[in-house]
Amino acid sequence: MKTSKKEQALETIKQRVLTMGLPPGATLDETLLADQFGLSRTPLREVLQRLAGDGYLSLETNRGATVSSMDLNTMRSFFQSAPMIYAAIARLAADQATTSQLDALKKAQSAFRKAVKHDKLNDMVIYNHRFHEITGTMAASTYLSPSLGRLLIDHTRMSYRFYTNDQDASRTRIMEACDQHDEMIDAIERREPARAVDLTLKHWELSRREMEKYVTPDPLPNDAADFLHAGDTVREVETV
Amino acid sequence: MKTSKKEQALETIKQRVLTMGLPPGATLDETLLADQFGLSRTPLREVLQRLAGDGYLSLETNRGATVSSMDLNTMRSFFQSAPMIYAAIARLAADQATTSQLDALKKAQSAFRKAVKHDKLNDMVIYNHRFHEITGTMAASTYLSPSLGRLLIDHTRMSYRFYTNDQDASRTRIMEACDQHDEMIDAIERREPARAVDLTLKHWELSRREMEKYVTPDPLPNDAADFLHAGDTVREVETV
DNA sequence: TAAATACATATTGTATACAATAGCCGATTC
DNA sequence: GAATCGGCTATTGTATACAATATGTATTTA
Numbered sequence: 001m002k003t004s005k006k007e008q009a010l011e012t013i014k015q016r017v018l019t020m021g022l023p024p025g026a027t028l029d030e031t032l033l034a035d036q037f038g039l040s041r042t043p044l045r046e047v048l049q050r051l052a053g054d055g056y057l058s059l060e061t062n063r064g065a066t067v068s069s070m071d072l073n074t075m076r077s078f079f080q081s082a083p084m085i086y087a088a089i090a091r092l093a094a095d096q097a098t099t100s101q102l103d104a105l106k107k108a109q110s111a112f113r114k115a116v117k118h119d120k121l122n123d124m125v126i127y128n129h130r131f132h133e134i135t136g137t138m139a140a141s142t143y144l145s146p147s148l149g150r151l152l153i154d155h156t157r158m159s160y161r162f163y164t165n166d167q168d169a170s171r172t173r174i175m176e177a178c179d180q181h182d183e184m185i186d187a188i189e190r191r192e193p194a195r196a197v198d199l200t201l202k203h204w205e206l207s208r209r210e211m212e213k214y215v216t217p218d219p220l221p222n223d224a225a226d227f228l229h230a231g232d233t234v235r236e237v238e239t240v
Numbered sequence: 241m242k243t244s245k246k247e248q249a250l251e252t253i254k255q256r257v258l259t260m261g262l263p264p265g266a267t268l269d270e271t272l273l274a275d276q277f278g279l280s281r282t283p284l285r286e287v288l289q290r291l292a293g294d295g296y297l298s299l300e301t302n303r304g305a306t307v308s309s310m311d312l313n314t315m316r317s318f319f320q321s322a323p324m325i326y327a328a329i330a331r332l333a334a335d336q337a338t339t340s341q342l343d344a345l346k347k348a349q350s351a352f353r354k355a356v357k358h359d360k361l362n363d364m365v366i367y368n369h370r371f372h373e374i375t376g377t378m379a380a381s382t383y384l385s386p387s388l389g390r391l392l393i394d395h396t397r398m399s400y401r402f403y404t405n406d407q408d409a410s411r412t413r414i415m416e417a418c419d420q421h422d423e424m425i426d427a428i429e430r431r432e433p434a435r436a437v438d439l440t441l442k443h444w445e446l447s448r449r450e451m452e453k454y455v456t457p458d459p460l461p462n463d464a465a466d467f468l469h470a471g472d473t474v475r476e477v478e479t480v
Numbered sequence: 481t482a483a484a485t486a487c488a489t490a491t492t493g494t495a496t497a498c499a500a501t502a503g504c505c506g507a508t509t510c
Numbered sequence: 511g512a513a514t515c516g517g518c519t520a521t522t523g524t525a526t527a528c529a530a531t532a533t534g535t536a537t538t539t540a
Contacts, residue, residue: 082383
């Protein structure tokens with residue numbers, strides 16, 4: 001394995017962003033990071049530029065790099081565009097995946113399953129991310145891949161959040177998602193685009209419900225009396 | 241107007257790519273460009289990195305920057321994904337365009353019309369590109385914009401090619417396209433997403449037919465006799 | 481003559497020193 | 511006491527010198 005310091009910096013920062021070690025909005029210190037990775041500022045800046053190009057960071061002139069934020073507007077367009085892109089990627093992937101890509105996908109999936117089994121949150125997040133990234137390379141579309149990439153970044157970060165928020169509930173969902181991955185692999189391997197799309201949309205729905213629950217949780221009780229009975233209140237209907 | 245040398249370099253190189261001054265596959269010389277724009281290599285490299293991030297160039301380590309190529313595979317995914325993305329962008333744009341964005345769009349359109357009128361190819365290409373770019377900013381989708389950007393780059397380059405290839409035929413099409421722009425502006429201004437999508441797809445079809453004709457032209461005559469009558473041959477059916 | 485190797489040259493990558501800009505803090509003024 | 515101005519410091523941006531890599535050429539050898 002011969003990874004240059006630059007690639008290492010790139011990968012490390014990516015992972016820190018995805019696992020919220022660097023939370024949205026955080027500012028990055030060039031000189032600090034440069035020292036940290038044993039690089040001078042010049043190549044480190046190139047790393048930051050690339051990460052900005054991929055949607056992990058955003059750069060503002062004379063004001064350095066910050067982790068891409070997830071505000072209300074981005075959330076909105078996230079829910080608008082994710083299913084469309086995911087479905088398109090799934091179809092293309094099932095159409096034209098190569099066997100070596102399939103191997104990589106299976107490997108990511110087994111690493112994911114293992115992480116789930118041992119309840120290693122960071123690994124789960126990273127390998128799930130990788131799984132879907134590979135899906136993107138299978139699709140081999142210069143045009144859709146960048147969109148997928150950005151969607152995945154925010155999807156991963158949100159997943160991380162809602163897992164941290166309610167571990168027990170999330171765990172069963174994640175195991176379900178993990179099984180869906182296996183089915184998706186099968187659909188791709190058998191070259192069944194329609195089924196791959198279908199599974200992908202199911203996968204999305206599962207995730208979407210969870211995210212929506214996190215974004216719009218049960219309202220807080222609005223007076224003292226309600227507050228006392230808060231634990232008893234029946235869970236309200238869920239928008240589907 | 242206070243544009244830094246860097247922004248100027250960025251913009252100039254973009255335009256050179258779009259107008260095929262820098263054809264697909266061309267290699268760029270860092271030191272030369274740096275001198276040309278009165279910059280040192282460090283900031284110029286940052287420009288190149290950004291252009292690579294946006295899909296104009298592609299960088300290979302130790303081998304410099306080359307203009308993004310347009311091979312068969314990319315063409316394939318281009319035709320696959322363009323209508324989907326264009327339609328999605330149109331819908332979002334009609335939903336949420338701001339008035340200042342609309343002003344910018346109208347300005348780009350009038351510049352485009354003027355360029356068409358005076359038959360200034362480069363200006364046409366640039367302002368048409370800008371028109372659709374603004375459409376993208378209207379959609380305000382972090383996730384779809386990068387896809388749109390890449391599609392537009394290649395769309396613009398192809399348009400340039402087929403215009404150069406057959407000016408007279410293209411000219412009437414371009415005037416039609418120009419009128420469609422006006423209608424699109426109207427649809428956006430009136431907040432009619434469905435109509436905006438519809439117009440966009442028509443716009444796409446117009447362009448698509450032209451591109452397909454260029455990509456798959458009438459076959460060359462395959463023997464001497466045919467060759468002599470080549471000028472007389474009736475144009476074959478057009479795949480629709 | 482063809483192939484291979486080693487050297488020379490051109491180009492890319494990195495480090496560091498220097499310049500410019502932004503943000504902060506204290507001082508001065510009303 | 512509030513506000514604005516001015517300089518100080520921290521951080522970003524740029525230039526340049528140096529290192530590493532790749533490519534082309536000439537020379538050697540089979």
